[in-house]
Amino acid sequence: MISDLLxxxxxxxxxxxxxxxxxxxxxxxxxxxxxxxxGVLNLxxxxxxLLGSFAAFYVTFKTGNLWLGLLTAMxxxxxxxxxxxxxxxxxxxxxxxxxxxxYLFGLGMSELLFQSLMGSVETIQGxxxxxxxxxxxxxxxxxxxxxxxxxxxxxxxxxPLAWFVLNKTTLGLKIRAVGENPDAADSLGVxxxxxxxxxxxxxxxxxxxxxxSLSIALLNVFQQGMTSGQGFIAVALVYFxxxxxxxxxxxxxxxxxxxSLQLWxxxxxxxxxxxxxxxxxxxxxxxxxxxTVSRVxxxxxxxxxxxxxx
Amino acid sequence: xxxxxxxxxxxxxxxxxxxRGITKRFPGVLASDHVDFDVQAGEVHALLxxxxxxxxxxxxxxxxLYHPDEGQILLNGQPVTIASPTxxxxxGIGMIHQHFMLVPTLTVAENVALGLPSSRGALTxxxxxxxxxxxxAEIYSLKIDPSAYVWQLSVGQQQRVEIIKALYRxxxxxxxxxxxxxxxxxxxxxxxxxxxxxxxxxxxxxxxxHKLHEVVEISNRITVLRDGRKIGTRPTSExxxxxxxxxxxxxxVTFAPDRGEVQCAEARLQLENVACGSDRGTPGLRGxxxxxxxGEILGIAGVxxxxxxxxxxxxTGLRKVTGGKILLEGRDITGxxxxxxxxxMLSYIPEERMRDGVIKDFSVAENMILREHTKMPYSRxxxxxxxxxxxxxxxxxxxFHVKTPSRDTLAKNLSGGNIQxxxxxxxxxxxxxxxxxxxxxxxxxxxxxxxxxxxxxxQRRKGVAVMLISEDLDEILALSDRIAxxxxxxxxxxxxxxxxxxxxxxxxxxGVHPEESAPVVK
Numbered sequence: 001m002i003s004d005l006l007x008x009x010x011x012x013x014x015x016x017x018x019x020x021x022x023x024x025x026x027x028x029x030x031x032x033x034x035x036x037x038x039g040v041l042n043l044x045x046x047x048x049x050l051l052g053s054f055a056a057f058y059v060t061f062k063t064g065n066l067w068l069g070l071l072t073a074m075x076x077x078x079x080x081x082x083x084x085x086x087x088x089x090x091x092x093x094x095x096x097x098x099x100x101x102x103y104l105f106g107l108g109m110s111e112l113l114f115q116s117l118m119g120s121v122e123t124i125q126g127x128x129x130x131x132x133x134x135x136x137x138x139x140x141x142x143x144x145x146x147x148x149x150x151x152x153x154x155x156x157x158x159x160p161l162a163w164f165v166l167n168k169t170t171l172g173l174k175i176r177a178v179g180e181n182p183d184a185a186d187s188l189g190v191x192x193x194x195x196x197x198x199x200x201x202x203x204x205x206x207x208x209x210x211x212x213s214l215s216i217a218l219l220n221v222f223q224q225g226m227t228s229g230q231g232f233i234a235v236a237l238v239y240f241x242x243x244x245x246x247x248x249x250x251x252x253x254x255x256x257x258x259x260s261l262q263l264w265x266x267x268x269x270x271x272x273x274x275x276x277x278x279x280x281x282x283x284x285x286x287x288x289x290x291x292t293v294s295r296v297x298x299x300x301x302x303x304x305x306x307x308x309x310x
Numbered sequence: 311x312x313x314x315x316x317x318x319x320x321x322x323x324x325x326x327x328x329x330r331g332i333t334k335r336f337p338g339v340l341a342s343d344h345v346d347f348d349v350q351a352g353e354v355h356a357l358l359x360x361x362x363x364x365x366x367x368x369x370x371x372x373x374x375l376y377h378p379d380e381g382q383i384l385l386n387g388q389p390v391t392i393a394s395p396t397x398x399x400x401x402g403i404g405m406i407h408q409h410f411m412l413v414p415t416l417t418v419a420e421n422v423a424l425g426l427p428s429s430r431g432a433l434t435x436x437x438x439x440x441x442x443x444x445x446x447a448e449i450y451s452l453k454i455d456p457s458a459y460v461w462q463l464s465v466g467q468q469q470r471v472e473i474i475k476a477l478y479r480x481x482x483x484x485x486x487x488x489x490x491x492x493x494x495x496x497x498x499x500x501x502x503x504x505x506x507x508x509x510x511x512x513x514x515x516x517x518x519x520h521k522l523h524e525v526v527e528i529s530n531r532i533t534v535l536r537d538g539r540k541i542g543t544r545p546t547s548e549x550x551x552x553x554x555x556x557x558x559x560x561x562x563v564t565f566a567p568d569r570g571e572v573q574c575a576e577a578r579l580q581l582e583n584v585a586c587g588s589d590r591g592t593p594g595l596r597g598x599x600x601x602x603x604x605g606e607i608l609g610i611a612g613v614x615x616x617x618x619x620x621x622x623x624x625x626t627g628l629r630k631v632t633g634g635k636i637l638l639e640g641r642d643i644t645g646x647x648x649x650x651x652x653x654x655m656l657s658y659i660p661e662e663r664m665r666d667g668v669i670k671d672f673s674v675a676e677n678m679i680l681r682e683h684t685k686m687p688y689s690r691x692x693x694x695x696x697x698x699x700x701x702x703x704x705x706x707x708x709x710f711h712v713k714t715p716s717r718d719t720l721a722k723n724l725s726g727g728n729i730q731x732x733x734x735x736x737x738x739x740x741x742x743x744x745x746x747x748x749x750x751x752x753x754x755x756x757x758x759x760x761x762x763x764x765x766x767x768x769q770r771r772k773g774v775a776v777m778l779i780s781e782d783l784d785e786i787l788a789l790s791d792r793i794a795x796x797x798x799x800x801x802x803x804x805x806x807x808x809x810x811x812x813x814x815x816x817x818x819x820x821g822v823h824p825e826e827s828a829p830v831v832k
Contacts, residue, residue, distance in 0.1 A: 170428050177413045177424050184411035188425035189396050300415075 008140070010268070014260050015144045019152065020218060022249075022256035024049065024210040024227070026155035028234035029241070029248045030162045031206030036238055037166060038199040039179040039301035043099025044084055045207050046231025047106020052077045052211030054110040057222035058117060061124050066216055070151075073212035074205045080106065081204020085197045092305035103231070111224050118222075126220035127151055151209070151217040158206075162245040175199060179299035182306040192306045207231065229282070236285050243299065251288070255281050315512075317482055318449045323351045323512040324402055324482040325386050327372075332381035334367055341367040343538045344381070349483060349514040354505060356517045356529035356546070360558055360755040361725050364538040365518050369485050372516075373405045374398040404481025406472045408488045414461035418471050419443060421460055422478050439478075446477050451507060466497035473504065483514040490524055491753060494614070502528050520558070520755050522551045534558055559757050577601040578639055578775035579625070579656075579744045585633035586624045588799075594620030596799040597634065602744065602775040607766065609790030610779040613819050617799040618779045619661065622748045625777070626658045627651040639743060652681055657742035659733055661749045661779075663726075667733040670722035674714050675703035677721050678736050710735040711761070727758025734765055745769055748779040763789060783812055797821045 028045050035042045052073035060069030084102055087093045127149040136146035166172040174195050177185040182192045210231075215222045233255060241247025262277040317323050327349050334342040342364045349355045359365045370376045372383065374392040382389050385401060392398050398405075412421050423439045440456035447454050452470045460468060469489060476484055486505075490498045505515055505528060519525050525532060526546060534541040534557045541557050579602040588594035595617050602608045612618055623629035625636060627648040636644045638654050646654075660666035668677045679688045679699055687698045703717035712731045714724055721729055730750065737745065747766060751759040766789060770776055780786050786793055793810050795802040795818035802818040817823075 168434060169432050170423075170434050171432065173416070173420055173424055173434055177416060177420075180415050181411070181413045183409075184413050184421075185424060187395060187407070187411040189394075189399075190425045 010264060012140050012143055014257070014264050016147075017263065018253065018257035018260035019144055020148055020256075021259050022252040023152045023155040023213045023218065024230050025234050025237060025252035025256060026158060026249065027206045027210035027213060028231055029237040029252060030158050030245060031203035031210070032235055032238045033162065033241070033243060033245060033248055034166075034175065034199040034206075035203040036302055037179045037243055037299055038175045038196050039182065039299055039304060039306070040085075040088055040196055040200055041095045041099065041235075041303040042081075042084060042102075042200060042203055043096055043232075043235060044080065044102025044106065045099075045203070045210075045234050046227055046229065047103035047109075048077045048080045048204050048207035049106070049211035049214070049227045049231045050110040050225070051080065051106045052208030053215040053226060054113055054211075054222055055208070056212030057124065057215035058113070060216050061118075061122060066127055069216050070209065070212050073208040075208070077204040077206070077208020077211070078201050079204070081201040081207075082197075084204065085200040088200070088305065089193050089196050092307065095303045095305075107225065114222065114224060121221060121223055123221050124216065126215075127217040149217050151213045154209075155213070156249075159245045159249045166245070171198075176299075178306075179301050182301050186306075186308060196306075207234075210234070233281070233285055236289055239298070240288055254288070255284065258284055317513060318511050319446060319477050319480065321402060321480045321482050324349075324514055325351050326384075327386075327403075327483055327514065328384040329368070329372065330382050330384065332368060332371055332378045332383075334371060334376060334378050340538050342371070342378070345535070345538075345540045347533060347540070347543075349516055351482075351512045351514050352509050353530040354509055354515045354517050354528050356519065356525040356532045357535065358518075358520065358522075358525055358532055358554060358558055359535035360520065360757050361727060362537075363535040363558070365535055366487065367538075368535070369405070369487060369516065369518065372398065373403060373485060399479050399481070402480055402482035403485070404476025404479060404483070405485040406469065406476065406487060406489055408491060410468050410472055412460045412468055412471060415459065417457055417459055418454060418463075418474075419456040421471060422456075422475050426479070442478065443474055446474055450474075450477065450504065450511075452504060464497075465492050466494070466500060469493070469497075469501065470504075481513075483516070484508070485516045485518070487518045488520075489517070490519060490521060498524065522554055522756075525554070526551060536560055555756055559760075575604045575773070576639075578604050579777065580637040580640075581625070581634065582637070583634035584624060584631060584636060586620050586629050586631050588617075588620055593799055594629070595624065598796075598799070598801055599634075600794050600801055600804060602777050604775050605770055605773045606791040607770050607776040607778050607789050609786040609793040610777060610796055611783060611786045611793055611815050611819060612781070612796035614781050616796045616819075618748070618781075618796060620799070621796065622658070622661070622746050622777075622779055625651075625746055626656065655740070655743040657681075657737035657740065657745045659730075659737055659745065659747040659750050661752070663729055663733055664722075668721040668729055671720055673718045673720055674707065674712065674724070674732055675699055675717040677732050678703050678706050681736055682740060706732075706735040706739060709739075710765075725758075727754045727761070730754060730758060730762060734762060738765060738769060742769075742774060744775045744777070746777045746779070749781065750778070751780075751782070751785060783815060786815070787812070795819055 028049060032042060032045055055076040056069040056073035059072040060066050080102060084098065087098045088095050129147050129149055132146040136142040166175065174185065174190050177190065178192050178195045186192055211227065214226060237248050237251040240251040259281045262280045265272055265277050266274050315323050329345065329347045332342050332345045345364065345368055347368060357365045367376060371378050374394045374397050383392060390401060392401065419436045419440045422443055423434060423436060428435045429438055443454065443456045452474060454467065454470055454474060460471060463471065489501060493501060509515060517529055529546045531543060532546050532549065532554065533543040534554065536558060581598050581600050583597045583599050584595055585597055586594045598621065600608065610618060610621065620629060624631050627646050627650065631644050635642060638656060643651055643654060664670060679702065682688055688695055688702065700717060707714060707717060710731045712735065713728050721732060750762050754762065766776055766778065778786065778789055787810060790807055792804055792806050793815065794804045795815060797819065798821065802821065805814065
C-alpha cells in the first residue's frame with residue numbers, strides 16, 4: 001500500500017497538487033507579510049478569505065465571468081482591510097482582538113450570504129489550466145509546474161515581486177521603517193498611518209484573491225467555512241518565513257505538500273485514519289513554529305499602535 | 311566653493327537665527343514665558359536648565375514640533391513660520407534627538423534615505439546616498455560605513471549617523487538635545503571634536519545639557535532657563551560653574567556637601583573573597599573582599615562593566631554567588647533570596663531605576679510599598695490595607711518632596727528625579743542597616759542630584775552603612791569616606807578619601823597600581 005505512494009504517477013500527482021494548493025497560502029501570507037512588516041498583526045485573514053471566496057464564487061456563478069468574480073473578491077478583501085486599518089490605526093484597537101473580530105465577521109457574513117443568496121452548494125467552471133508552450137511538454141516537470149491555472153502562476157510571481165517591493169523601493173523602505181521604529185519614520189516626515197493603511201488594504205486584497213483561488217480556481221465550489229483555517233496558517237507562515245517572502249514560499253510549499261500527501265493517502269486508501277491524515281498539516285504548523293520561534297525576531301513595532309508623543 | 315556664506319556641505323549658512331518673545335502655554339503650565347534666544351554661525355550656544363525648565367519646549371518650537379502661542383522666529387533677519395519638522399528641515403535646521411531616531415534593522419544608508427525622494431523614482435537610490443554619505447563623512451571627519459546595520463554600531467557611532475542624517479538634509483544649524491547623556495567620556499571627546507569642526511566651518515550649534523563641565527568646555531555662550539523663563543545669556547568665558555549652578559537652581563548649590571567626621575563603629579557589610587559570573591558567562595567578580603562600616607560611605611569606582619553591577623546584585627541576592635561569603639552584621643547572607651536579604655534590612659537603590667527601581671505602570675503609592683507590601687501595616691493575611699498604604703504614600707510624598715500630581719499617579723509619568731525620590735523614600739523610610747546605591751544620580755538634574763546626595767549623607771550620619779557604586783568620579787570624591795576601585799572584577803585598592811585624587815583613582819581604574827606604574831591584573 002505504502003509503495004503505491006512511490007510510483008512516478010502518484011509522485012507527480014502529489015507534487016502537482018502540492019504546487020497548486022500552496023496558492024491560497026501564498027497570497028494570504030504575502031499579504032500578511034506586508035502588514036506585519038509595517039507593524040500590524042492582522043488575524044482577520046481567515047475572515048477576509050472566506051468573504052472573498054464567497055464573493056468570487058457568487059459573482060462568477062451569476063455572471064459567468066471569472067475575472068469579475070476575482071475583482072469582486074479583491075474589492076471585498078480591500079474593504080475589510082480598510083475597516084481593519086481604521087480600527088487599528090485611527091482607533092488604536094488591540095490588533096489581535098480586532099483581527100479575531102474580523103475573522104468572526106467574515107465567517108458569519110459569508111454563511112449568511114450563502115444561505116440567503118444561494119442556499120445550496122453549486123459548482124462552476126473555474127479558471128482553466130494554462131499550458132505554457134514547450135515547458136509544459138517536459139515530462140513530469142511540465143505537469144507539475146507548467147500546467148496550472150493563472151492564479152497559481154500569479155501566486156508564485158508574487159513572491160519575487162513582494163521581495164522587490166520590500167527591499168528595493170522607497171515604499172518598501174518606509175514599510176520596514178514603520179514596522180521597526182515608527183517614531184523615527186515619523187520624525188522624517190513619513191506618514192505612519194498612510195503606510196499602514198496601504199499595507200493593511202493590500203493584505204486584505206491579497207486575502208480576497210486567496211479566497212477566490214479556492215472557490216473559482218482550485219475547488220470551484222463554495223461551502224461554508226471552506227477555508228478551514230488556511231488563513232490562520234498563513235499568519236503562522238509569516239512567522240515561519242521570518243517575514244521574508246522567500247521564507248513564506250518555503251513554508252507554504254511545505255504545508256501544501258504535506259496537505260497534498262495526506263489527500264493522496266486518503267485517495268489511495270492507505271489505512272491511516274483520515275482524521276489523523278487531515279491533522280498532519282496542522283500538527284506540522286505547531287511543530288515548525290515551536291522549532292523556529294527562538295531563531296527569528298519579529299518587527300519591533302508589531303501589533304503596537306502608533307501615537308505621536310507630545 | 312569656499313564662499314564666505316557656504317558650508318562645506320554646499321548649503322548656505324544661517325548667519326543668525328533669532329527667537330523673540332516665545333511663549334508656550336500647556337494646560338496649567340507656562341512652559342515658555344517670553345523667551346528670547348539666538349544662535350549665530352560658528353558658535354556653540356548652550357541651553358542650560360533643570361528638567362522642566364523649558365529647554366526642550368523651546369527647541370521643539372524651533373524644530374516645528376510645537377507651535378508657539380506668542381513670539382516670532384527670524385532667520386537671517388527675515389521672519390519665518392515653522393509649522394512642522396518638514397519646514398525646519400527645509401530652512402536648514404536639524405535636530406539630534408536625545409533618543410535616537412534610527413531604525414536598528416536598517417543600514418546607515420537606508421536610515422539616511424528614509425523619507426527622502428529618490429533620484430530613481432519609486433526605487434531606492436542607496437548607491438547614490440552612500441556616496442554622498444561618504445562625501446559628508448570625509449568633509450566632517452565622521453567615520454561611518456554606509457552599508458553597516460545600525461544595530462551593529464556603538465552608541466557614539468549611532469549618534470554620528472544622526473549627525474550625518476541632519477547634514478544630508480542640509481542642516482546649517484543643529485540642535486543637539488542632551489547628546490552626551492548616553493556617551494562614554496571618550497565618545498564625548500570625539501563628539502566635541504566634531505562639534506568644534508562644525509562651528510569652524512560655519513555651522514551654528516545649540517547644545518542642551520545639564521552637565522556643567524561639558525557646557526563650560528564646549529560652548530561660546532550660555533543661556534540659562536528656569537521655570538520657563540530666561541534667566542540670562544552670558545559668554546562662557548565670563549562665568550563660573552558655581553554661578554551657573556546657582557543660576558539654574560535659583561539658590562546656592564553646594565557641590566561638596568559637608569560630610570562630617572567618620573565614625574566607623576562596626577563592620578555592617580563584609581565581603582570575603584566573593585566571586586560570581588556575569589551575564590556574558592565570563593567571571594563577573596573574581597574574589598572581592600571589602601567591608602562597609604556603620605556610618606561610612608564606601609565609594610566603588612571603576613570604568614563601566616568592571617563588576618559594579620555584579621557586586622550590587624550579589625549583595626542584594628539577585629545574582630548567584632559562586633564563591634566566598636557575604637556577611638550582614640556578622641551573619642552569613644550568602645545565597646539568600648532577595649526577600650530574605652530585604653528582611654535583614656538591606657536596602658537597594660538600583661542602577662536602572664525605570665526597570666528595577668519602580669514598576670512603571672504602578673502608582674506612586676503602590677511603588678512605595680513594593681518592598682514591604684507583605685508586612686504589617688500595609689497588609690494583613692494577604693489583604694492589602696489600602697487606607698494605610700495611602701496614608702504612608704502621602705507621608706512619604708511630603709517628607710521626600712516628591713513632585714507628583716497625586717499618590718495615584720503612575721510612576722512612568724513622573725520625571726527622572728521624582729522617580730528616584732520615590733525609590734529613595736521606599737528604601738530609606740524602612741530604616742535600613744545597609745544601603746546599596748548604584749548610580750543613584752545618573753541622568754538626574756542638579757537639584758535632584760543634590761537632593762539624593764544629601765539623603766545618602768543623612769543616612770550615613772544616622773549610622774547606616776552605605777555602599778555607593780558610581781561611575782561619576784566627582785560624586786565618588788564628594789561623598790565617600792573610603793574608595794574601592796574595581797577593575798576586571800577585582801578590587802585594585804581601597805583608598806581613604808584624604809589620599810584619593812582623580813589621577814590616582816584614574817590609574818587604578820585603568821588597572822595600574824600608581825606605585826608600580828605597571829598593569830597588575832592581566
